[in-house]
Amino acid sequence: MSLEVINSPIFVTIQDKGRFSYAHIGVTASGVMDEYAYYIANMLLGNSYSENILEIAFSNFQLKANSNTQIAVTGAICEVFINEKPYSSWQTINIKAGDIIKIGKILSGSKVYLGVKEGFKIQKEFGSYSTTIKENLGGLNANRLLKGDILPINEKLTYHKARLKECYIPKYEDxxxxxxxxxxxxxxxxxxxxxxxxxxxxxxxxxxxxxxxxxxxxxxxxxxxxxxxxxxxxxxxxxxxxxxxxxxxxxxxxxxxxxxxxxxxxxxxxxxxxxxxxxxxxxxxxxxxxxxxxxxxxxxxxx
Incomplete structure (x- = not known):
């Protein structure tokens, strides 16, 4: 039961709210850059507000679902494809085993967030899932995601869908x-x-x-x-x-x-x-x- 990275993304990391109370030993807080998009993704999925998420900094990121689940894509306005069919962001999308999830071009903004129902089943370090590469902490192998990485998830088949009202979707300005x-x-x-x-x-x-x-x-x-x-x-x-x-x-x-x-x-x-x-x-x-x-x-x- 997992999502598998099937291309070579430029910079995708696993993040949550961050790790706190360790600055005295030189450990930075880290965490998601855009908390608004992060909280909305978890809210749409019915997750805990402290659940982990993928932070995607560049276009062209692809995953293969090896089990049924539900995802939500928020943050930067981007192209979202499931098996090459386009979807809108800021909503939940039901995923079946075998589906190919693709984040295409980033059209407005710069950070895309992809959350999954009940989060990725990885271990916390210093109380957080957040990847901090320079300190070799968190995420999956304390690194950005690489081709072939396996992200464990729980099997979930749901027909419930949620979408954020248009008035709450941010407009990214110059x-x-x-x-x-x-x-x-x-x-x-x-x-x-x-x-x-x-x-x-x-x-x-x-x-x-x-x-x-x-x-x-x-x-x-x-x-x-x-x-x-x-x-x-x-x-x-x-x-x-x-x-x-x-x-x-x-x-x-x-x-x-x-x-x-x-x-x-x-x-x-x-x-x-x-x-x-x-x-x-x-x-x-x-x-x-x-x-x-x-x-x-x-x-x-x-x-």
């Missing part, structure tokens, strides 16, 4: 507004530099992966050259020596020594995860109380 909480070392940036940071438009560079997203634009000057290395949160915005911001994401290092002007609201990082190089970024200030309110609203919406 310009993003990211809300920022001023924090960390913002006192080391004078008012002119902070004003420049919030009034400028930045561009996502090709240096964008699961660890972080480097931007290009107006140079932001800091009054200090560096800091003693310290812990780093999801969404922290480092200002490097060249004055360009780096937004740190799920596979970020656990400590760092660049000054940080603030932190992107985590739920906005999920939108950032679906962006592509050359996307335009603008930052908007949000205070801590409003940020906490938005976070509660997001996660409570899945209860």
């Amino acid at each position: 310009t993003l507004d990211l809300r920022v909480i001023l924090s960390y070392q913002d006192e080391f940036f004078n008012k002119e530099q902070i004003d420049k940071f919030f009034s400028s438009e930045f561009t996502i560079t090709n240096e964008f992966n699961r660890m972080g997203c480097k931007l290009s634009g107006e140079s932001i000057k800091c009054n200090i050259n560096g800091i003693i290395s310290e812990g780093i949160s999801f969404g922290a915005i480092q200002i490097t020596n060249d004055g360009q911001p780096i937004i740190l994401l799920k596979d970020r290092q656990t400590i760092g020594g660049y000054p940080k002007i603030g932190s992107v609201l985590s739920i906005d990082c999920f939108k950032l995860a679906q962006a592509k190089p050359n996307t335009k970024i603008r930052f908007k200030l949000i205070d801590i109380k409003e940020a906490q309110k938005k976070l509660k609203e997001f996660y409570n919406s899945f209860n």
Whole structure:
């Protein structure tokens, strides 16, 4: 009872919410880049909200079903084929043994999520299924998926189907507004530099992966050259020596020594995860109380 990888995908990993409470020994949180798409996939399938899922970063990924199951594809808008027949994403699809599942071109966005009923039956490491390649943890053999990999699943034959309403399906745009909480070392940036940071438009560079997203634009000057290395949160915005911001994401290092002007609201990082190089970024200030309110609203919406 399994799904089998039948081509050579470029970068597909198994992820869940991530692993926590291990930063003190240098283990990053990891986890899905777009939690909205992740939660919706598990909701459609009737899974636990902590179930594992496939995160697909590039086009052309193919699986063969060796048993009956049900899948849901969410995230980036993409071509979905079952035995060469096209299907829409953001819905459940019933799969029979022998079916060929193909994720074709990614049309809008950049991360596709493929969940399966009751998840993949693999072992957790440090409390998580998430693949962290640089730390040799999680997933299937602590690596991205390769041709011939076998993903164990439970046999499930169901006739129930679910589809997300159109109004809840995200639209992936070429310009993003990211809300920022001023924090960390913002006192080391004078008012002119902070004003420049919030009034400028930045561009996502090709240096964008699961660890972080480097931007290009107006140079932001800091009054200090560096800091003693310290812990780093999801969404922290480092200002490097060249004055360009780096937004740190799920596979970020656990400590760092660049000054940080603030932190992107985590739920906005999920939108950032679906962006592509050359996307335009603008930052908007949000205070801590409003940020906490938005976070509660997001996660409570899945209860």
